[in-house]
Amino acid sequence: MTEILSPATASNDSTGTSGTGASGGGVVRHPAWAVLKQAVEEIRPWQLKDGSIDFSAQDAPQRAxxxxxxxxxxxxxxxxxxxLPHDTAYHQALVKDLxxxxxxxxAVPDFLDSLLAFHPAAERTDGLEHLVVFPMYTQNGNPDRNLEAVALRVVWPEWLSELERTRYDNPLFVPITFEDFTPGYDTNSAVLxxxxxxxxxxxxxxxxxxxFCDREAARFRAVSRAAVDTLGVALPEDAEELLADQELSQQTFVLWDMIHDRTHSHGDLPFDPFMIKQRQPFWMYGLEELRCDLTTFKEAVKLEAExxxxxxxxxxxxxxxxxFRFPVTGDRVRxxxxxxxxxxxxxxHKHDAVRWTDNKLRIDWERAPQVTNQxxxxxxxxxxxxxxxPKLVHWFAAYELVSGYLSPHPGSVWAKGPDALDLGLPPRKLVDEVLADEFPLSMFYEALAKKLRDVIASTKGITAHGTGRVAA
Incomplete structure (x- = not known):
């Protein structure tokens, strides 16, 4: 395993912690964990989409x-x-909610009391274990509010704690890894x-x-390795090291996630930076997420220089x-x-930082950071x-930026400009005129998607230990 240098030093002997914390697995090794999983998985098929159980249904289970x-x-x-004495109050509230x-x-479950009693950000200690049970959906996973059980650990190495304290304040951020989970997390979901x-x-x-930085890192390594091999990308030695090392990748992702997450609330922003309550064209969401990633990239360049x-x-x-992964993952609907x-x-590509020639992708490793920051x-x-x-003018300006580099769908109404839209409608109604795939994949990405389809599918449920649920 690669030794990970503290970001506060260039090349001394200070190292971060493992990122996976204490060895073992107190929860998953206890006989009660297998009992809990089995019982939760027994309940799940009885639940409706909203989490309730309908005993009047033809195939309903007996109440007993x-x-x-x-x-x-x-x-x-x-x-x-x-x-887990640090979770005592949560577990007591959880039993009451159950x-x-x-x-x-x-009926429709209500676990507000136990949710308010769970405070994982209050004690971010590397390796600290939590047992989480909630009726919930899993983002990019199961859309229904099923009962789920997850055993996890906090990842909080000293070097990350120091950066959060002194430079990238983010008191709500909790990087975690899987110990084990029920079926709602045997999916593409990487968040709690x-x-x-x-x-x-x-x-x-x-x-x-x-x-869950372990899932992010494992998925990243699998897809990036396949893409690099498919595209014939010549990698620097440290990039090869990153793809080869799960531990190093996990710690890379916790830093990326920490800076990205806080960026939503920093900079020149609308009042609702996450856009949760706004109905906007999906390129606005895309630009916001990209802005947060590119801001993180810019900070990473600074960190490297220091x-x-x-x-x-x-x-x-x-x-x-x-x-490599984002453009060819998921469906093409928004x-x-x-x-x-x-x-x-x-x-x-248009600024000559990458070139696709002779069936090989060449990356100018010196120019790429400059162009990305641009x-x-x-x-x-x-x-x-x-x-x-005004909002609508801003949306068109954003469309102009994106369409300056990506070709809109030939049937797009938005691509024809304001004169093609009924501007008497409120902006939120004009969102209906946005095509599900307003900016289709280029020929480059159409070909890459076919090459990577199987490896992307194989990352469903992946953890640091491979695909599928973690063995109890």
């Missing part, structure tokens, strides 16, 4: 059978909780977000957000994931992350100018 399964969930949580769900006849939990009302504010060990690796990770990857490639500057300028523009 459901009660028995829920009793096993409760007992397992109570047996496992002493292993019992209330049962007492209420398994409180807003996915079934509750009676949304909290006034969320106090944490978890990202002698911080992880800066170079973060640059590689952003380039490879954005160029794929805003895919759009951001397409835009980055086209921008680098694109970041153009997006930042778009945002600054947008402060003085």
């Amino acid at each position: 059978v459901v009660d028995s399964a829920l009793d096993r969930v409760v007992r397992a949580v109570e047996d496992l909780s002493p292993l 019992r209330r769900w049962s007492d209420g006849g398994y 977000f409180p807003e996915t939990v079934a509750v009676r009302e949304a909290p006034e504010r969320f106090t944490w957000g978890g990202i 002698g911080h060990g992880m800066g170079r690796y973060v640059q590689y990770a952003i380039l490879f994931d954005r160029l 794929n805003y992350d895919g759009l951001g990857g397409q835009l980055l490639f086209a921008y680098l 694109l970041c500057g153009e997006i930042e300028q778009l945002y600054r100018d947008g402060i003085d523009r």
Whole structure:
């Protein structure tokens, strides 16, 4: 395993922690974990999309059978909780929520009390373990609010803690790794977000957000390796090192994620930086996510210049994931992350930082960071100018930026300009005129998508240990 230098030093003997924390697996090695998983997986097929159980349905289970399964969930949580004293209050609230769900006849679940009692960001200690049980959907995974159980660990090496404290303040960010999980996470989901939990009302504010860096890193390594081999990319030695080393990749992703996440709330922004409550054309979402990644890239360039060990690796990770995985992952319906990857490639290509010649992709490793930062500057300028523009004018300006590098669909109404749209409608109605695939894949990416289809599919449910759920 590669020794990871602290970003605060250039080449001394200071190292970060392992990123996976203490060895072993207290929760998953305990007999109660297998009981908990089995009981949760027994309950899941009985639940409707909203998490409730309809006992009037033709194939509904007997109430006594459901009660028995829920009793096993409760007992397992109570047996496992002493292993995790930092989660005692959460587990006590969880048992009450489970019992209330049962007492209420398994109607739409409400786990607000236990959600408010769970505070993983309050104690970010490297290797700290958590047992999480909630009825929830999993982003990019299961869309239904099923009961799920996840055993995980916090990744918080000292060098990352120091950067967060002194430079990239992000008190809500919790990087995590899987120990084991129920089927909702045997998917492409790589996040644990409180807003996915079934509750009676949304909290006034969320106090944490978890990202599984082991899944991100494993997926990144698999797809990037396949893309590099397919495209014949000649890699620098340190880029090869990153693709070969799961531990190094995980620590790279926690730094990328930490800076990206905080960037949503920094810079020239609208009042709702995450755009959660706004209905906008999907290229606006794509530009916001790309802006956060390119800002992270710019910071990584600074870190490298200052002698911080992880800066170079973060640059590689952003380039490879954005160029190789994002454009060809998922369907083409409003794929805003895919759009951001397409835009980055086209921008680098048109500025001679990448060239596709003789069936090989050549990357100018000195020019690529300069051009990437240049694109970041153009997006930042778009945002600054947008402060003085009406919403619809801003959307058209953003469209002009994107369409300057990516060809719109020939049937696009938006591509024809304002005169082709009914400007008497409110802006949110004009979003209906946006095509599902407003900026189709280029011929380069159409060919690459076919080459990478199988390896991308194989990363479903992947962890640091490979594909499929972690063995208990």
